[in-house]
Amino acid sequence: MKQKGQIRRRYIFTKNLDSSLTDIYNGFKFFVQFFKELFRKPFYFRETVNQTFEIGIRSLGLITITGFIVGFVFVKQSRPSLESFGATSWLPSLMGIATVRALGPLVTALITAGKVGSGIGAELGSMKVTEQIDAMEVSAINPFKYLVVTRVVAATVSICLLALYCDFVELLGSYMNINSVEGISIQTFLRNAFSSIYFLDIFTNVIKAATYGFTIGMVGCYKGFNATQGTRGVGMAANKAVVFSIFLIFMEEFIIVQIVNWIRYL
Amino acid sequence: MGSFVSDPEKEKLETVISIEGLYKSFDDLQVLSGIDLILHRQENLTVLGRSGSGKSVLLKIITGLLKPDKGDVYVFGKRVDKISLTELNSLRLRIGFSFQSGALYDSMNVYQNLAFPLTMNYKNIDRKEVKRSIEEVLDAVALSEKIYQMPADLSGGQRKRIGIARALITKPEIMLYDEPTAGLDPITSVEIIDLINEVQHKYNTSSIIITHDLTCAKNTGNRIAMLGDGKFLQVGKFDVVFSSNDERIKGFYNYNFIQ
Ligand SMILES: Nc1ncnc2c1ncn2[C@@H]1O[C@H](COP(=O)(O)OP(=O)(O)OP(=O)(O)O)[C@@H](O)[C@H]1O
Ligand SMILES: [Mg+2]
Numbered sequence: 001m002k003q004k005g006q007i008r009r010r011y012i013f014t015k016n017l018d019s020s021l022t023d024i025y026n027g028f029k030f031f032v033q034f035f036k037e038l039f040r041k042p043f044y045f046r047e048t049v050n051q052t053f054e055i056g057i058r059s060l061g062l063i064t065i066t067g068f069i070v071g072f073v074f075v076k077q078s079r080p081s082l083e084s085f086g087a088t089s090w091l092p093s094l095m096g097i098a099t100v101r102a103l104g105p106l107v108t109a110l111i112t113a114g115k116v117g118s119g120i121g122a123e124l125g126s127m128k129v130t131e132q133i134d135a136m137e138v139s140a141i142n143p144f145k146y147l148v149v150t151r152v153v154a155a156t157v158s159i160c161l162l163a164l165y166c167d168f169v170e171l172l173g174s175y176m177n178i179n180s181v182e183g184i185s186i187q188t189f190l191r192n193a194f195s196s197i198y199f200l201d202i203f204t205n206v207i208k209a210a211t212y213g214f215t216i217g218m219v220g221c222y223k224g225f226n227a228t229q230g231t232r233g234v235g236m237a238a239n240k241a242v243v244f245s246i247f248l249i250f251m252e253e254f255i256i257v258q259i260v261n262w263i264r265y266l
Numbered sequence: 267m268g269s270f271v272s273d274p275e276k277e278k279l280e281t282v283i284s285i286e287g288l289y290k291s292f293d294d295l296q297v298l299s300g301i302d303l304i305l306h307r308q309e310n311l312t313v314l315g316r317s318g319s320g321k322s323v324l325l326k327i328i329t330g331l332l333k334p335d336k337g338d339v340y341v342f343g344k345r346v347d348k349i350s351l352t353e354l355n356s357l358r359l360r361i362g363f364s365f366q367s368g369a370l371y372d373s374m375n376v377y378q379n380l381a382f383p384l385t386m387n388y389k390n391i392d393r394k395e396v397k398r399s400i401e402e403v404l405d406a407v408a409l410s411e412k413i414y415q416m417p418a419d420l421s422g423g424q425r426k427r428i429g430i431a432r433a434l435i436t437k438p439e440i441m442l443y444d445e446p447t448a449g450l451d452p453i454t455s456v457e458i459i460d461l462i463n464e465v466q467h468k469y470n471t472s473s474i475i476i477t478h479d480l481t482c483a484k485n486t487g488n489r490i491a492m493l494g495d496g497k498f499l500q501v502g503k504f505d506v507v508f509s510s511n512d513e514r515i516k517g518f519y520n521y522n523f524i525q
Binding site: 126132 | 361370
């Protein structure tokens with residue numbers, strides 16, 4: 001039956017290139033479908049809120065530890081070069097800029113790409129390969145709305161909040177280090193840290209975090225939703241979700257920074 | 267077994283599913299090539315076929331989960347591949363699908379699994395009503411005591427029965443069973459066979475039952491359809507189909523030597 005059933009398949013380029021291009025095309029369709037479904041009823045508000053809390057709480061511990069360490073270590077490593085100019089009093093403002101402009105959103109994105117992205121990829125991937133998504137569909141429930149839209153919105157919102165929280169713990173970490181060496185008070189630290197941060201920086205911080213959160217949710221859902229090949233596919237979906245979303249996050253970081261700097265010096 | 271087909275003058279046979287010239291392939295594999303099929307109201311049709319012959323694919327096309335490459339698939343007179351999603355969904359509510367793997371939502375317990383199709387589709391449904399429906403279908407599959415268990419804590423056969431219960435919860439007019447007895451012990455198999463027949467009579471459903479199991483085919487099907495090489499090789503009464511001289515059917519029969 002198998003031999004009889006074979007039909008010759010022609011590729012436009014090569015097999016791999018064709019499948020990469022189809023993947024990009026399908027990814028784009030998935031992206032478009034998200035915005036179509038986002039504004040269409042029904043809105044699974046409760047499920048979205050549940051997912052937001054779940055994602056937020058699941059990553060909170062990890063963000064606390066990594067954020068604190070990044071802040072602490074960043075100051076420690078920067079001190080020698082500032083010391084040689086006798087400019088260690090710049091440390092708080094350096095740290096403020098570094099956190100809000102770069103470290104906060106990036107650290108949050110990398111941690112949650114690993115934690116949340118792989119979780120969503122694996123969860124939806126296993127639902128896909130065990131036909132739970134098909135089961136939803138035949139029960140006249142739109143799995144794209146119920147599973148994808150809720151998770152992407154939840155990831156965007158909660159990663160935004162996590163990034164602000166991460167800014168806070170990074171500053172706390174750096175304050176701990178600065179306080180132990182330079183012995184400045186928290187008021188002085190905060191005044192200096194925020195002296196060189198503008199509204200544009202905070203705004204960009206939020207935009208970046210939202211973009212990364214959206215990317216993580218979207219890629220995780222896309223990879224999970226399109227998982228194939230049984231249980232092996234679940235692992236692959238989780239893995240691809242992390243790798244691909246980190247790749248995209250750095251591309252986005254690059255683009256956003258270009259745009260913001262262009263605006264800044266307008 | 268009250269066979270509806272044996273009593274044709276009682277009422278004109280009403281068609282609920284009709285398929286003509288259905289083709290379906292995946293990448294470089296031709297799975298279905300020219301399926302024709304009629305399912306009558308209140309009829310149990312069993313589809314037999316080897317593993318990989320496309321039985322599950324056929325059911326997925328009927329429910330609109332997969333799109334046919336070619337051919338007409340009508341359910342209640344509507345072409346499933348041509349209607350809008352809203353229309354398709356209202357058709358789907360009239361169809362119960364019991365998946366080969368059970369496909370229970372593993373993040374939800376049995377109660378939530380069964381409630382999900384109801385609460386998601388009928389926004390204003392009364393909680394008591396939901397509870398009552400759940401108790402009724404759990405009673406039908408004889409698993410009332412498992413109501414608050416998680417799917418992971420059930421045996422394979424129990425999961426399958428909960429899957430059937432979930433398909434029944436919306437009181438469908440058509441039931442599609444994908445290998446309801448595969449991998450079950452003979453006693454549980456007989457229970458499932460009885461359940462399928464009971465559902466047919468109690469809820470007046472029309473069913474397609476997919477199986478490799480001749481006992482199941484013989485005892486549930488008013489008609490049997492043999493799927494092979496992407497087509498139905500023969501459709502008819504059990505005895506007629508299995509007195510065929512077609513090698514592909516005989517091979518199947520000889521293989522299932524114990525009945
Ligand atoms: N979504 C899909 N993508 C690609 N190939 C598929 C897909 N679904 C099914 N197939 C292929 O179609 C063929 C028929 O599959 P199907 O699941 O219908 O078999 P089946 O008759 O139900 O077998 P079994 O008795 O083992 O369940 C198989 O070769 C399978 O690999
Ligand atoms: Mg199958």
